[in-house]
Amino acid sequence: MSRNAHPHAMAPSKPGRTRTAPPQLPDQFPFGGRYLAYTLFDLTGILYVVLGLLALCAVWSLGSGEADWNAVLERNRNLFSVGFHGIALVGLIFVGIRFFGFFPKAQPPHVGPLKPPPKPVILVGLYALWIGVTVCLSIVLAGGVF
Amino acid sequence: MSDGHSKKTFVVTRFDPDQDAAPRKQSYEVPVHPDWKVLDALNFIKDEVDATLSHRWSCRMAVCGSCGMMVNGEPRLTCKEPLSQYGDTVVVAPLANFPVIRDLVIDADGFMEKLTSVKPWIIRAKELAVEEGPMRQSPAELAEFKQFSMCINCMLCYSACPVVANEPEFLGPAAIALGHRYSLDSRDEGAAERNEVFRGEGTVFSCSFANECTEVCPKHVDPAAAVNQAKLNAVIDWASSLVLPRGGDE
Numbered sequence: 031m032s033r034n035a036h037p038h039a040m041a042p043s044k045p046g047r048t049r050t051a052p053p054q055l056p057d058q059f060p061f062g063g064r065y066l067a068y069t070l071f072d073l074t075g076i077l078y079v080v081l082g083l084l085a086l087c088a089v090w091s092l093g094s095g096e097a098d099w100n101a102v103l104e105r106n107r108n109l110f111s112v113g114f115h116g117i118a119l120v121g122l123i124f125v126g127i128r129f130f131g132f133f134p135k136a137q138p139p140h141v142g143p144l145k146p147p148p149k150p151v152i153l154v155g156l157y158a159l160w161i162g163v164t165v166c167l168s169i170v171l172a173g174g175v176f
Numbered sequence: 177m178s179d180g181h182s183k184k185t186f187v188v189t190r191f192d193p194d195q196d197a198a199p200r201k202q203s204y205e206v207p208v209h210p211d212w213k214v215l216d217a218l219n220f221i222k223d224e225v226d227a228t229l230s231h232r233w234s235c236r237m238a239v240c241g242s243c244g245m246m247v248n249g250e251p252r253l254t255c256k257e258p259l260s261q262y263g264d265t266v267v268v269a270p271l272a273n274f275p276v277i278r279d280l281v282i283d284a285d286g287f288m289e290k291l292t293s294v295k296p297w298i299i300r301a302k303e304l305a306v307e308e309g310p311m312r313q314s315p316a317e318l319a320e321f322k323q324f325s326m327c328i329n330c331m332l333c334y335s336a337c338p339v340v341a342n343e344p345e346f347l348g349p350a351a352i353a354l355g356h357r358y359s360l361d362s363r364d365e366g367a368a369e370r371n372e373v374f375r376g377e378g379t380v381f382s383c384s385f386a387n388e389c390t391e392v393c394p395k396h397v398d399p400a401a402a403v404n405q406a407k408l409n410a411v412i413d414w415a416s417s418l419v420l421p422r423g424g425d426e
Contacts, residue, residue, distance in 0.1 A: 043289060049193040050275035050283050055341050057249035057272075064250075068338060068386040132385055136404035139320040139360065141412055 071128055074121040081118055130156045181207040184259065186217055188229065189269040191276050199269075199276060202226075214254040214266065215243050218280070231280040238394055241330030244271050245280050251335035253394045271335040287331055290347050294355030294373055299366025317362040324357035324402050326395045333389035333399050345378035349389035349399035352380055356402040359409065371406075371413040380407045 060069045091098035105111060133156060134149035146152065169175055186206055191199040204225055206217045215233055222229045231254075233243040238256040245254050246269040248262060259266070274282035304311060333349040334340050340348055355374070359367035374380045380403050389399040 043286075048277060050277055051191045051193070051196075051199050053273045053275055053341075054199075054269070055272060056246070056251075056335065059272075059338060059341060064336070064388055064391060065338060065386075068384075068388065071386075072384065129385075132387060132400070132404070135398060135401040136385075136408065138405040138409055141408075 067128070071125060074125050077118045077121045080114070126160060130160075181209055183264075184208050184217070184262070185265045186221065187265060187267045188218075188221070188280070189276075190229070190279050191270075192228075193278060208259050210260055212259045214245075214247055214252070214257045214259055214262075214268065217259060217266070218254060218268065229280075230278045239328060241328035244330040244332045244335070245269065246272055246335065251332035251392050253330060253332070256394055271331055273335050273337070273340045274331070282331075284331065287329075287334065287348070287350075290351040291329070291354060293347065294351050294358075295366060295370055296354045296358055298358060298361060298364045299369060300363075301365050311363040313362050320362075321357045321360035323397055324353045324360070324399075327353055327357075327393075327397050327399070328395055330394060332392045332394060336388040336392040338386050338388065339382055339384060343378060343382055346382045347373075347379045349383075349403060352383075352406055353397060353399040353402035356406045356409075359406070367409065368413060371410045374406050374410040375414060380404075380410060383407070 056065070059065050088099075088102050091102045106115075130153060134146075134152045137146040137152070139145065147155075183205055186204045187201050188204060189199050190196070190202045204221050206220055206225070208217055208220075213236075215236065218229070218231050219233070222231070231243070231245070233255060234240040235242070236255045238253050241253070243254045244251060246252070246267075247254060247257055248267050251271060254268070268280065270276045270280045270282045274284070274287075277283050327350055329350055331350065337346070337349055339346050352374070355370045358364050359370050383400075383403045385400060385404060387400045389403075390397075390401070393399065
């Protein structure tokens with residue numbers, strides 16, 4: 031407990047009866063112990079922003095002629111780009127598994143008369159969807175369809 | 177000193193608002209019994225070593241939720257934590273993310289305000305007359321919310337929650353779980369009112385599903401599930417108000 035949290039964290043709307051010491055952050059926050067997985071989960075957002083920008087550039091080059099598109103493909107062959115995409119893939123799998131693990135319990139017991147399917151069914155459905163989309167995208171990107 | 181005792185060092189956070197500018201650490205050597213919980217050692221310090229130490233406790237059976245503290249950096253109920261699971265040094269501090277009134281006593285006023293803001297009571301459009309008899313509830317209907325009613329308001333979840341640490345206005349796990357518990361109750365008709373609260377700033381949509389509240393809950397409640405179920409309910413309620421006639425009102 032060495033660092034101050036937000037000084038107004040949990041402060042009541044009216045002044046307290048006595049002077050209080052400011053709230054402290056948990057020792058391990060943000061990179062230690064129980065917080066590591068959560069922080070890594072959130073940090074993967076940076077990867078998605080960069081990936082999104084790269085995807086936009088690639089789509090833009092598609093409309094700018096074959097030379098531009100080939101230049102994009104060439105840029106993606108260098109070691110840095112391959113390494114970045116490898117890290118992004120690991121990040122995506124980590125986030126997917128963590129999110130899918132939490133997803134079933136986030137379903138309310140019922141929505142009107144409808145009840146969610148059993149948790150194992152939700153999990154199998156999510157993984158099947160993920161694998162299915164990945165396979166379809168891979169086939170398209172490999173030129174198997176178009 | 178009777179047989180079976182060993183010594184442990186307790187590093188305890190001290191803060192006297194009349195004298196200290198900021199919290200400080202103080203060490204105590206305590207002869208501990210193998211059966212003791214962390215709270216027993218704190219009570220020993222209070223009774224035998226330093227009567228100025230302040231800490232909260234009441235039931236000693238993990239029911240009242242008074243004795244939550246950071247033990248070796250983790251939010252724990254001190255009456256539930258056996259000392260045998262800790263090493264020679266035990267660090268005890270007040271719950272993280274809360275202002276400290278004195279030593280290990282935190283200011284829970286903000287938490288109490290958050291609890292009441294979710295309207296944690298059964299709301300009825302029209303009260304039943306006495307002659308109509310009790311409101312009945314089936315075991316299946318009870319099972320939908322029962323786990324959320326096991327919360328003892330110990331505030332460990334607020335101490336573990338990284339969103340509470342970063343966003344002080346966040347309504348927080350226990351308050352949302354409590355509101356959600358009443359919205360799930362088959363006798364209640366106030367879900368729409370609570371969804372209004374949940375759609376406000378700093379409520380369910382501030383939660384980033386760290387799940388730490390669930391991890392530290394000493395009563396095995398799943399506040400993270402409640403918060404994220406409340407998210408979905410708030411969205412469905414809002415969407416139905418847009419597309420259904422008369423905003424979905426009966």
